[in-house]
Amino acid sequence: MTTKEEWIEKDLKYVWHPDTQHKQYEGKNYKPALIEKGEGIYVYDIDGNKYIDAVSSWWVNTLGHNVKRLNNALLNQAEKIEHILLADFTHKPAVELAERLVKLAGNPFSKVFYSDDGSTAVEVALKMAYQYWYQKGKPEKKYFVSMTESYHGDTLGSVSVGGIDIYKKIFNPLVFETLKVKAPFCYRCPLNCKQGQCNIECINEVEELFKQKNNEIAAMIVEPLVQGAAGMRMYPAEYLKKLRTLCDKYDILLIDDEVAMAFGRTGKYFAFEHAQIKPDIFCVAKGITAGYIPLAATITTDKIYNAFYDDFSTLKTFYHGHSFTGNPLACAVAVENLKIMEEEKIIEKLQPKIEYLKKSLKIFESLEHAGDIRQTGMIGAVEMVKDKKTKEPYAFEERMGHRVFLEAMKRGAILRPIGNVIYFMPPLIITEAQIDELLKIAYDSIKTVTEKF
Numbered sequence: 001m002t003t004k005e006e007w008i009e010k011d012l013k014y015v016w017h018p019d020t021q022h023k024q025y026e027g028k029n030y031k032p033a034l035i036e037k038g039e040g041i042y043v044y045d046i047d048g049n050k051y052i053d054a055v056s057s058w059w060v061n062t063l064g065h066n067v068k069r070l071n072n073a074l075l076n077q078a079e080k081i082e083h084i085l086l087a088d089f090t091h092k093p094a095v096e097l098a099e100r101l102v103k104l105a106g107n108p109f110s111k112v113f114y115s116d117d118g119s120t121a122v123e124v125a126l127k128m129a130y131q132y133w134y135q136k137g138k139p140e141k142k143y144f145v146s147m148t149e150s151y152h153g154d155t156l157g158s159v160s161v162g163g164i165d166i167y168k169k170i171f172n173p174l175v176f177e178t179l180k181v182k183a184p185f186c187y188r189c190p191l192n193c194k195q196g197q198c199n200i201e202c203i204n205e206v207e208e209l210f211k212q213k214n215n216e217i218a219a220m221i222v223e224p225l226v227q228g229a230a231g232m233r234m235y236p237a238e239y240l241k242k243l244r245t246l247c248d249k250y251d252i253l254l255i256d257d258e259v260a261m262a263f264g265r266t267g268k269y270f271a272f273e274h275a276q277i278k279p280d281i282f283c284v285a286k287g288i289t290a291g292y293i294p295l296a297a298t299i300t301t302d303k304i305y306n307a308f309y310d311d312f313s314t315l316k317t318f319y320h321g322h323s324f325t326g327n328p329l330a331c332a333v334a335v336e337n338l339k340i341m342e343e344e345k346i347i348e349k350l351q352p353k354i355e356y357l358k359k360s361l362k363i364f365e366s367l368e369h370a371g372d373i374r375q376t377g378m379i380g381a382v383e384m385v386k387d388k389k390t391k392e393p394y395a396f397e398e399r400m401g402h403r404v405f406l407e408a409m410k411r412g413a414i415l416r417p418i419g420n421v422i423y424f425m426p427p428l429i430i431t432e433a434q435i436d437e438l439l440k441i442a443y444d445s446i447k448t449v450t451e452k453f
């Protein structure tokens with residue numbers, strides 16, 4: 001029988017892990033954890049140790065692990081048809097899912113374009129927006145505006161609209177040129193305004209840019225309410241509302257990248273609902289299948305779709321497709337996920353839990369190095385700083401977040417950090433008692449690490 005140590009040895013021999021510097025495992029006790037099963041909010045390693053999946057396995061899991069109804073949906077579909085191409089063919093789960101998504105998103109959404117993951121959903125949105133303008137006789141509208149510190153995926157198109165150096169800097173010679181505006185991050189406000197006491201003055205920079213360059217701008221792409229990969233940086237819904245108005249005023253499309261936020265994370269199905277706006281195009285992935293299986297969708301309106309609808313010879317077709325576009329297994333799981341969300345009133349049940357999380361996060365205020373404690377819906381984050389008064393961050397090389405992660409693993413929670421930010425994005429089915437359990441582990445881990453340092 002292969003032992004745990006042998007599995008891990010083989011892992012490090014053959015598997016190249018994402019976002020991972022493998023040298024960190026050299027001569028250390030710390031190695032990738034070998035996970036064998038999951039149940040609810042917990043995952044279990046091969047030795048039976050239990051961990052709260054506090055980051056929902058990279059923000060994908062919404063209904064917990066090992067959900068019988070989702071397992072059955074997957075198995076039932078596998079016994080019918082596991083895959084069929086989606087050009088000139090279709091299948092019931094793809095149709096049912098598209099109908100459900102359009103109805104959930106409401107007017108004016110009407111069309112769903114499937115792909116495989118968040119990055120591809122963003123690629124589709126960018127190409128769709130550019131081709132829309134091209135076919136409207138405005139090929140000069142070729143720029144995309146995005147925020148500093150934004151993250152939209154790791155493929156080169158999505159990296160182009162991204163703004164985080166570690167993902168982008170090396171590839172600058174390869175990516176296409178985009179326009180950037182400063183992200184409206186309230187804790188470190190670019191205009192030094194006090195949180196909750198401003199008139200969203202940071203939007204003025206966007207208007208200036210739109211005024212100067214609207215003839216050349218195809219779309220602005222945003223992560224709604226929370227810039228996840230930047231460290232759960234949060235901003236008010238009012239910003240999105242104002243952005244929608246500006247996009248209308250200057251004839252610029254609004255692309256809403258809901259890859260991380262949709263399906264309940266913010267307390268609603270889609271984050272744009274908080275701002276009472278509708279984007280022109282929005283992207284979903286991750287939680288669409290409750291985190292079971294890769295699937296993504298780029299959802300848009302007839303206004304966009306009609307610019308592609310014409311005789312074959314006009315070459316207005318959207319020539320974009322992936323082998324696994326609209327995979328039946330994934331669509332069947334996604335349909336079941338949406339049925340569960342509806343029947344079990346997952347969104348409604350979240351509201352008291354969100355209040356509970358908000359209240360419970362206050363425990364971190366007593367920690368000397370918890371600089372900012374922020375929350376949006378079911379997402380909480382603690383930004384650790386060297387000095388609370390000056391907001392001086394810990395240096396990158398100090399790996400404070402990583403130290404807390406290791407400490408929390410010993411205590412039974414997966415708190416994989418982003419730099420100095422420890423965040424909570426648990427499956428939505430977490431209970432109040434489990435929130436207590438998670439926050440206690442986080443509190444003790446942060447305290448231990450920051451006191452020692």
Ligand SMILES: Cc1ncc(COP(=O)(O)O)c(C=O)c1O
Pocket residue numbers: 117118119120122151152153154223228229257258259260285286
């Ligand atoms: C806002 C946003 N967009 C796109 C992506 C990319 O998604 P994927 O990793 O599924 O390609 C992510 C991933 O975290 C994301 O947070």
